[in-house]
């Protein structure tokens with residue numbers, strides 16, 4: 001079984017490059033399941049119903065979210081759908097859920113605490129999952145860890161090494177080249193990167209951020225829509241009998 005995980009899709013540029021790349025990857029490799037982080041997919045802030053439909057048509061099977069989950073109120077109309085999850089360590093009374101599962105595969109979305117306003121410590125949620133036997137129930141478990149810092153991500157990944165199939169970092173929008181298989185078999189990358197405009201600051205217009213730097217005044221960030229685009233993802237190749245990862249391919253493509 002092969003799973004494609006696509007990093008934070010930022011705005012229309014991110015959606016365009018995803019629409020270009022998914023068919024291309026599928027024509028070259030067998031892809032059984034496509035996961036994408038969609039917290040910035042609508043104008044850089046959250047997700048709308050229209051964008052959600054557009055991305056399903058593009059071939060995405062499951063959406064993960066993050067600290068921008070609630071930026072667009074339309075998310076409330078889709079957050080209880082089966083194919084969208086938000087960090088599990090939000091307050092329990094908040095809408096949505098943090099886990100997707102089918103007979104073979106489970107995907108967990110969880111948010112880091114360092115430099116992020118996260119209601120519940122990730123380690124509390126992870127210990128709950130351990131106590132509930134979650135890590136023993138599925139052949140393949142993918143974690144989208146939405147976090148700011150390398151050390152927090154690495155610490156959680158080592159904590160879960162051997163318990164999950166893959167730990168994939170999201171949120172910083174910059175791909176790290178520290179991808180590896182940890183000693184007990186878990187795939188790890190600190191951050192898979194983003195999909196969006198390449199000449200941008202994490203997907204947003206450089207000029208707007210320059211103005212803010214220059215004047216010190218508030219300036220609303222605007223998503224950058226121009227080409228070239230960047231596409232960042234990882235494709236995990238798993239043995240169909242053991243479900244262990246035997247190979248992976250990292251995508252960090254600039255598309256003109």
Ligand SMILES: [Fe+2]
Pocket residue numbers: 008039040066171172173
């Ligand atoms: Fe993001």
Ligand SMILES: [Fe+2]
Pocket residue numbers: 039066067068146170171172
């Ligand atoms: Fe984020």
